[in-house]
Amino acid sequence: MSAATPPRAASEGVAASGAAGRSDGVDRGRRQILAWGAALAGVTLAPGVMLYDLAHGRPPSEPASPKVRWGMLVDLNQCASDCDACVVACDTEHGLPRTKTATSAQWIRKVELKDARGGARSVPVMCQHCADPPCVDVCPTGASFKRADGIVLVDRHTCIGCRYCMMACPYGARTFVHEPVTGQRPEVPRGKGCVESCTLCVHRVDHDRIPACVEACAASGHKALVFGNLNDPESEIARRVASYATSAVRADLRLDPGVRYAGL
Amino acid sequence: MEARHTRGTAWARGLRVVLLLALAGTAAAAGVSASRVPLPALATGAGEACVEDTPTMRRNHMELLKHQRDRTVHEGIRTTRHSLANCVNCHAGKESGRVTGSKDAFCEGCHRYAGVTLDCFDCHADRPGAATTAGAVR
Numbered sequence: 382m383s384a385a386t387p388p389r390a391a392s393e394g395v396a397a398s399g400a401a402g403r404s405d406g407v408d409r410g411r412r413q414i415l416a417w418g419a420a421l422a423g424v425t426l427a428p429g430v431m432l433y434d435l436a437h438g439r440p441p442s443e444p445a446s447p448k449v450r451w452g453m454l455v456d457l458n459q460c461a462s463d464c465d466a467c468v469v470a471c472d473t474e475h476g477l478p479r480t481k482t483a484t485s486a487q488w489i490r491k492v493e494l495k496d497a498r499g500g501a502r503s504v505p506v507m508c509q510h511c512a513d514p515p516c517v518d519v520c521p522t523g524a525s526f527k528r529a530d531g532i533v534l535v536d537r538h539t540c541i542g543c544r545y546c547m548m549a550c551p552y553g554a555r556t557f558v559h560e561p562v563t564g565q566r567p568e569v570p571r572g573k574g575c576v577e578s579c580t581l582c583v584h585r586v587d588h589d590r591i592p593a594c595v596e597a598c599a600a601s602g603h604k605a606l607v608f609g610n611l612n613d614p615e616s617e618i619a620r621r622v623a624s625y626a627t628s629a630v631r632a633d634l635r636l637d638p639g640v641r642y643a644g645l
Numbered sequence: 646m647e648a649r650h651t652r653g654t655a656w657a658r659g660l661r662v663v664l665l666l667a668l669a670g671t672a673a674a675a676g677v678s679a680s681r682v683p684l685p686a687l688a689t690g691a692g693e694a695c696v697e698d699t700p701t702m703r704r705n706h707m708e709l710l711k712h713q714r715d716r717t718v719h720e721g722i723r724t725t726r727h728s729l730a731n732c733v734n735c736h737a738g739k740e741s742g743r744v745t746g747s748k749d750a751f752c753e754g755c756h757r758y759a760g761v762t763l764d765c766f767d768c769h770a771d772r773p774g775a776a777t778t779a780g781a782v783r
Binding site for chain 2: 439442444528529530536537566571575
């Protein structure tokens, strides 16, 4: 579980101090102390006071930070089976077709789960933004990649449309563009011959905005989707993941998805 | 053209080439074709000046775009100076509102003239759109 994972800044700080301690030299002990000091200063000034802001206000000229792990919490107890606001918002945001055929692009979908006792759950499923994504493992061109902040994307400039990633993904999260596309949104380029999937609305996240599905879910009154930085203990998503049981779809695969479910 | 039937020395021919090139350069800058060589008549853009000087943009715009593209897709760097959206916002035709679609459109006009395939707009929007800052604040 993400809640059990220490903040990455802290673990990196400890790793750095270990490296300094191993170096040969007369001042080995002093270096060790300096490294510990640096590691401590890097984590906190006082409880709850971070030296740097992990998630907010990243200027456009700065790359995505590996200290951030974007994630989404889906609270299934809040999600209504007759609501598809997230799907509509996703289609609108990215210019995806609203009428779906067997081969249509679909980045988020609602799946009905039934158990043997008759219980039913309506589950929004999208790219789970795994920490160890199988789609990235199998991609022959490096087009499928994970960004430093944990968002799994397809670089359409290098995608050759082989669809290995679609087969490797255990969540069936990716679709292939079969037909020529017109009328794209400027911030969401799409075209025939590439595989695509949920981007966690990376174009909005990079401008300090929340994904379209999360916004639409809140507007519908259900508030089943929570987006945030899993590595920031102060964020709502991290506090909720720490305070009650959440799980991953196909947790047995140990892919450490960034999308987590409560009440699954 | 008056020099058409004259047989000059090599020096005169050289001068003529230089003059023609200078003329072509002026014509391209003014967006009109005044020489025997037809030039694409392109609207230059909405702003005062481009993000780099004209010779740099003519020769290297594809390199600038490629580097910006990799930085944006892989690293999430969203500076607009060399972004394709920035090109489109400024260079979209006044009537058509697009950078493709005709021989007068800024991108397609020149690419047609030069005989170079333009495939950016198979995927990218060829017209300005809504600002990227839409949506609820995190």
